[in-house]
Amino acid sequence: MASFSCRRALLVLEVLFVTFLSVSGFLPETGRLAGDDIIEVNRSQREFDYFALSFQWPGTYCRGTRHCCSKNACCRGSNAPTHFTIHGLWPDYNDGSWPSCCYRSDFNEKEISTLMDGLEKYWPSLSCGSPSSCHGGKGSFWGHEWEKHGKCTSPVFHDEYNYFLTTLNIYLKHNVTPVIFSSTIDVGCPFGYVASNSDKYPLGGIVTAIQNAFHINPEVVCKKGAIDEIRICFYRDFKPRDCVGSKDVTSKKSCPKYVSLPEYTPLDGEAMVLKMPSDRDVL
Ligand code: 5GP
Numbered sequence: 001m002a003s004f005s006c007r008r009a010l011l012v013l014e015v016l017f018v019t020f021l022s023v024s025g026f027l028p029e030t031g032r033l034a035g036d037d038i039i040e041v042n043r044s045q046r047e048f049d050y051f052a053l054s055f056q057w058p059g060t061y062c063r064g065t066r067h068c069c070s071k072n073a074c075c076r077g078s079n080a081p082t083h084f085t086i087h088g089l090w091p092d093y094n095d096g097s098w099p100s101c102c103y104r105s106d107f108n109e110k111e112i113s114t115l116m117d118g119l120e121k122y123w124p125s126l127s128c129g130s131p132s133s134c135h136g137g138k139g140s141f142w143g144h145e146w147e148k149h150g151k152c153t154s155p156v157f158h159d160e161y162n163y164f165l166t167t168l169n170i171y172l173k174h175n176v177t178p179v180i181f182s183s184t185i186d187v188g189c190p191f192g193y194v195a196s197n198s199d200k201y202p203l204g205g206i207v208t209a210i211q212n213a214f215h216i217n218p219e220v221v222c223k224k225g226a227i228d229e230i231r232i233c234f235y236r237d238f239k240p241r242d243c244v245g246s247k248d249v250t251s252k253k254s255c256p257k258y259v260s261l262p263e264y265t266p267l268d269g270e271a272m273v274l275k276m277p278s279d280r281d282v283l
Contacts, residue, residue, distance in 0.1 A: 048091030
């Protein structure tokens with residue numbers, strides 16, 4: 001009892017001290033002060049400059065799927081996503097760096113339970129692994145994204161619910177999937193871009209389609225010649241802007257001049273049944 005009271009008293013003193021530093025301008029950290037939640041505040045991190053919304057192409061990510069489990073959207077058979085899904089909404093600095101793991105508090109999935117349908121459809125994990133949280137544990141993809149990136153979006157976001165809800169809305173408003181697949185720019189055939197394991201498309205045509213739709217320069221990341229991620233950036237008020245380093249995306253080393261947009265062929269039923277007895281098998 002004595003040590004409990006002592007720890008509480010120390011905690012109160014620590015919170016008062018941190019509040020004093022914050023109010024008096026000594027503390028340039030961006031995290032919200034949330035009472036008992038505060039154990040470690042990353043004091044070196046200043047407020048971010050802009051957001052990057054990263055879209056991932058499941059056809060590319062799921063090619064690496066060797067095992068299945070219930071949480072992995074690559075394992076949904078014919079219902080596996082055929083649209084770009086969300087990787088994350090990240091706070092970035094104009095100098096090309098970014099803040100991460102800004103303060104300590106545990107992710108609580110209950111806070112976003114009403115968003116589950118949208119998250120499962122547009123922001124699913126494409127992996128069976130459990131990514132690490134900022135402070136030693138392991139958890140869900142959503143928990144990882146909130147802890148590593150979402151908590152550094154203060155003062156725009158202070159809670160999980162608004163961070164995930166706004167990300168879904170921004171994703172739907174700036175959805176690259178219809179922009180790419182309804183485009184015929186530079187594609188070389190009248191049917192436009194189609195997910196395919198054999199065709200290659202000019203990267204410049206994909207970039208132009210996005211530039212025309214949103215009037216900004218995106219960032220594009222490739223893996224083994226295939227589009228892996230497309231990033232669209234926003235000012236802190238969610239008006240679109242160029243991503244840092246996106247000025248001439250077609251000359252970047254990550255992507256070749258001609259890229260693929262692979263189709264994903266789900267693992268066959270037998271392989272999935274054999275490999276699905278327990279999520280722990282794949283951790
Ligand atoms: P980040 O790039 O956001 O810092 O880290 C992504 C982490 O989440 C990695 O540990 C990765 O293995 C895990 N992860 C789980 N599901 C996904 C997914 O669907 N896409 C990506 N890119 N990473 C995922």
